[in-house]
Amino acid sequence: MRLAIITCSDTRSLAEDEAGHALAKRITARKWELCQHMVVKDDMQTIEARLKHCSDALKADVILTCGGTGLSSRDVTPEATLAVADRVVPGISEAIRQASLDITKCAMLSRAVSVQRGTTLIINLPGSKNAALECLYVCIDQLEHAADMMAGKGH
Numbered sequence: 001m002r003l004a005i006i007t008c009s010d011t012r013s014l015a016e017d018e019a020g021h022a023l024a025k026r027i028t029a030r031k032w033e034l035c036q037h038m039v040v041k042d043d044m045q046t047i048e049a050r051l052k053h054c055s056d057a058l059k060a061d062v063i064l065t066c067g068g069t070g071l072s073s074r075d076v077t078p079e080a081t082l083a084v085a086d087r088v089v090p091g092i093s094e095a096i097r098q099a100s101l102d103i104t105k106c107a108m109l110s111r112a113v114s115v116q117r118g119t120t121l122i123i124n125l126p127g128s129k130n131a132a133l134e135c136l137y138v139c140i141d142q143l144e145h146a147a148d149m150m151a152g153k154g155h
Contacts (some may be wrong), residue, residue, distance in 0.1 A: 001061045003027050004036035008047055008068035008077045009127060016040045019066040019125070019132040021062050024141035026136060035060055042068050047080035055084070055120035061121060061147040064136070067127030069112040077124050078111045085115035085122070092123055092142075096135045103134060119150040 007020040014020075017039050027034050035058045036094035040046045047068070054060045057106075069078030082088070100107030112124035112135075123134045123139065149155065 001032045002035045002059060003032055003143075003145055004060040004063045004105055005034070005038070005066065005123075006036075006047070006050050006054065006063060007039045007066040007127070008042050008080075009039055009066075009125065010042050010074060012039055015151065017066070017092075019127040022129045022133055023064055023066065023125070023136060026140070030140075035123060041101050042074040044076045046082050047077060050078045051081065051117070051122060051133075054110070055117045055122070060120055061150075062143050063122045064123055065124045066132050067130065069110050069124050069126060071109055071111070075111070078113045079114055081113050081124055083116075083123055084117050086118060087116045089114040089116055089121065089146075092121075092139050094106070096125075096138045098100045100135060100140045116150060 005023050007017045024034050036054050040050050054063050065077050068075045076093045093112050097107050116121045126137045
């Protein structure tokens with residue numbers, strides 16, 4: 001399975017991307033291919049372009065975004081994700097929020113979404129390392145099945 005990580009942040013560089021690097025470590029530990037890991041500014045057009053590139057050109061099965069899902073005026077990751085979506089996959093983000101509420105009540109402020117673009121699943125995760133890993137844990141066991149279904153392999 002091919003995965004990409006896009007961290008959306010005005011304050012982090014790739015070297016400082018603790019959440020992205022932690023996710024990359026989990027991905028490679030599963031023997032999945034990390035086809036892209038990048039940090040982009042909190043900018044709608046930039047995020048949209050990177051999502052499209054990872055989905056359409058790199059053919060990632062799953063794209064994990066980190067950051068930009070809160071209430072700040074610069075937090076535009078959900079809007080950029082929805083702009084490139086073919087279909088919304090609400091159950092993933094609902095499950096993540098529900099599990100996260102057991103850890104912190106701040107989880108109810110997350111605007112993260114999960115969508116399908118072609119045969120790519122895009123999941124918005126929080127920007128902090130611990131929160132991103134906790135949220136990935138909620139859905140990681142379903143990613144291969146989701147990729148198989150999107151590729152037409154059925155249940």
